[in-house]
Amino acid sequence: MKDNQKMTLTAGLVAGSLAIGTSAVAEGEVVFSSWGGSFQDALRESMLDPAAQKLGLTIKEDTTNGISDVRAQITAGAVAWDITEQALSDCARLKQEGALEPIDYGVVSTDGIPASLVDSDWVGLLTYSLVIGWQAEKFGENGPQSWADFWNTEAYPGTRAMFNSVSHSLEAALMADGVDPADVNTVLRSEGGVDRAFAKLEEIAPDITVWYRGGSQAAQLMADEEIDFIHIGNGRAESLNADAVQVGFTWNQATTDADCLLVPKGAPNRENAMRVINEILSADAQARMAVAISYGPVNAQAFETGIISPELAAKNNALPENMKTQVVLDPSFYVENYAELQERFDTLVQQ
Amino acid sequence: MSIAEVYESAGTLQNASTLKTEERRERLTFLGLSMPAVIGILIVVFLPIFWLSSLSFYNAAGELSMENYARIFESALYRRTFVVTFQISIAVTVICVLLGYPLCYWLTKVPDRTAAILMVFVLVPFWTSVLVRTYAWLVLLQRNGIINSSLMSLGIVDEPLQLAHNLTGSIIGMVHIMLPFLVLPLYATMRNIDTDLVRAAVGLGSTPRGAFWRVFFPMSLPGLFAGIVLVFILSLGFFVTPALLGGGRVQMLAQRIESTITVYSNWGAASALGVVLLLLALAMIWLMNRVFGLDKLFMR
Numbered sequence: 161m162k163d164n165q166k167m168t169l170t171a172g173l174v175a176g177s178l179a180i181g182t183s184a185v186a187e188g189e190v191v192f193s194s195w196g197g198s199f200q201d202a203l204r205e206s207m208l209d210p211a212a213q214k215l216g217l218t219i220k221e222d223t224t225n226g227i228s229d230v231r232a233q234i235t236a237g238a239v240a241w242d243i244t245e246q247a248l249s250d251c252a253r254l255k256q257e258g259a260l261e262p263i264d265y266g267v268v269s270t271d272g273i274p275a276s277l278v279d280s281d282w283v284g285l286l287t288y289s290l291v292i293g294w295q296a297e298k299f300g301e302n303g304p305q306s307w308a309d310f311w312n313t314e315a316y317p318g319t320r321a322m323f324n325s326v327s328h329s330l331e332a333a334l335m336a337d338g339v340d341p342a343d344v345n346t347v348l349r350s351e352g353g354v355d356r357a358f359a360k361l362e363e364i365a366p367d368i369t370v371w372y373r374g375g376s377q378a379a380q381l382m383a384d385e386e387i388d389f390i391h392i393g394n395g396r397a398e399s400l401n402a403d404a405v406q407v408g409f410t411w412n413q414a415t416t417d418a419d420c421l422l423v424p425k426g427a428p429n430r431e432n433a434m435r436v437i438n439e440i441l442s443a444d445a446q447a448r449m450a451v452a453i454s455y456g457p458v459n460a461q462a463f464e465t466g467i468i469s470p471e472l473a474a475k476n477n478a479l480p481e482n483m484k485t486q487v488v489l490d491p492s493f494y495v496e497n498y499a500e501l502q503e504r505f506d507t508l509v510q511q
Numbered sequence: 512m513s514i515a516e517v518y519e520s521a522g523t524l525q526n527a528s529t530l531k532t533e534e535r536r537e538r539l540t541f542l543g544l545s546m547p548a549v550i551g552i553l554i555v556v557f558l559p560i561f562w563l564s565s566l567s568f569y570n571a572a573g574e575l576s577m578e579n580y581a582r583i584f585e586s587a588l589y590r591r592t593f594v595v596t597f598q599i600s601i602a603v604t605v606i607c608v609l610l611g612y613p614l615c616y617w618l619t620k621v622p623d624r625t626a627a628i629l630m631v632f633v634l635v636p637f638w639t640s641v642l643v644r645t646y647a648w649l650v651l652l653q654r655n656g657i658i659n660s661s662l663m664s665l666g667i668v669d670e671p672l673q674l675a676h677n678l679t680g681s682i683i684g685m686v687h688i689m690l691p692f693l694v695l696p697l698y699a700t701m702r703n704i705d706t707d708l709v710r711a712a713v714g715l716g717s718t719p720r721g722a723f724w725r726v727f728f729p730m731s732l733p734g735l736f737a738g739i740v741l742v743f744i745l746s747l748g749f750f751v752t753p754a755l756l757g758g759g760r761v762q763m764l765a766q767r768i769e770s771t772i773t774v775y776s777n778w779g780a781a782s783a784l785g786v787v788l789l790l791l792a793l794a795m796i797w798l799m800n801r802v803f804g805l806d807k808l809f810m811r
Contacts, residue, residue: 509762
């Protein structure tokens with residue numbers, strides 16, 4: 161896999177330098193790396209190609225398996241990527257390790273992007289939400305509407321599944337314990353907040369049939385009708401509705417996480433990278449992305465471009481109206497305490 | 512006594528020395544021929560194991576320390592993982608013996624042709640991917656699976672049984688995968704048992720049951736022990752089945768090693784777990800060797 165990527169990259173570089181040799185238009189190049197597959201195809205069509213055209217740059221692509229790729233390039237002193245997409249908590253972790261170039265906000269405009277997703281060293285790219293979902297054929301519109309409902313096994317008898325991850329689960333537990341979505345992050349950081357979340361999680365743990373490992377497993381559990389109530393990615397719920405089973409869900413008390421863009425320390429084309437990031441974050445590019453795949457634009461102005469139809473906007477997790485009672489996870493909280501929290505969570509799940 | 516020595520003692524000294532040189536040359540040739548394999552194994556097996564094991568003695572800051580081992584014994588999470596790993600491995604081994612021994616015994620009683628056909632039923636699943644078989648069990652065992660829907664339509668149970676996403680599911684899936692590892696060595700041993708001995712015992716006045724327990728069973732033990740060792744040690748390091756049928760709740764050692772790397776990116780801690788798993792497996796082999804004399808059965 162890794163070797164393949166290197167091959168692709170080398171091939172890309174060779175092809176790219178040939179292109180530079182023959183084309184007078186391209187002034188520079190930027191190497192962009194994301195998760196690959198149809199996901200990256202969508203990013204290319206909606207964001208990268210238009211940016212390359214507008215800026216007269218060549219954008220070459222690679223794929224990443226995560227944070228270790230960035231670390232390896234920096235350790236080896238051979239940084240090949242100018243921009244890469246990573247999970248939000250990993251951006252925060254890399255920043256803590258001093259592995260990132262600062263984002264030049266003289267070039268990158270943050271109009272329409274919430275302050276929580278703008279950091280000196282990284283900036284949000286897209287958001288996704290884990291919502292409370294249920295089997296709609298069984299429960300119609302009357303699935304659990306809040307985490308308190310999800311925790312209420314008498315009013316909502318059935319099988320339950322949650323994501324096998326400490327982030328998302330602690331937030332859900334606090335809301336089940338009556339914390340307002342707006343206060344969740346403050347309570348989590350306050351003294352005794354983590355204990356309170358774990359105590360609440362312990363209440364529901366015996367009634368959780370499956371702690372699922374990832375989105376595809378979550379979708380499979382719903383498609384097999386193995387699970388009645390689930391904490392599931394909104395995109396997964398939508399695609400299940402399109403083909404397999406009917407999944408009802410509510411935006412209320414959903415937990416939101418994001419992917420971010422970063423420039424690794426020592427990236428060869430920093431200046432052009434900033435210009436590309438600025439294009440990727442523009443309202444138009446973000447709107448095109450939201451049409452192409454079921455992720456939320458970080459730029460709220462995307463909904464005002466007219467590119468996203470009202471029907472599609474209503475299904476988008478980042479629509480301000482849908483966001484009202486969601487909790488955006490606090491990446492720095494998890495960077496500081498991750499190993500300890502995850503171990504405590506694993507212990508709870510295993511019992 | 513080598514051929515050369517025979518000739519030597521017979522007094523044909525000249526021939527003897529020629530033969531001796533020939534023998535030495537032959538030994539060197541064979542040594543040379545086996546070197547690529549030896550070097551290959553050294554490079555692809557022993558070096559990585561040595562390198563990975565050495566990681567376990569360094570902490571996150573890159574200093575020499577026993578931190579990674581201390582954690583294994585101090586943390587409730589790791590203790591629980593070890594307990595679960597042993598529980599499952601023992602349960603799987605015991606169930607495999609209870610299912611496998613009668614099966615093998617029966618296979619030795621039916622005509623050879625029938626036995627050959629029946630062995631195909633043992634071997635075909637053995638050749639199918641573990642992943643495929645585990646998913647198949649998920650389909651069978653889940654809430655709306657074939658087993659639960661049959662039980663419910665027959666009125667045997669009212670509520671679906673919780674067969675998957677727990678310890679039960681993991682054990683069922685693992686027994687299915689491990690059974691051939693018990694059956695193959697056991698059946699091979701049983702086939703080689705001279706049934707005339709059993710008949711002789713009966714002829715000399717033993718009851719059939721007595722003949723089985725005092726003549727046949729002891730002679731089948733080497734195969735049974737070989738099977739037990741294989742099943743138990745393979746179970747200790749099992750990953751796929753508990754990961755898919757355990758509902759996230761069942762965490763065996765191999766899964767803990769994986770999450771230590773992917774979730775915590777802590778290679779030292781993962782390597783320490785690997786070393787402990789390796790030592791446990793070696794200790795089990797040593798122990799079984801002491802108790803059952805495995806060297807005898809592999810020398811047969």
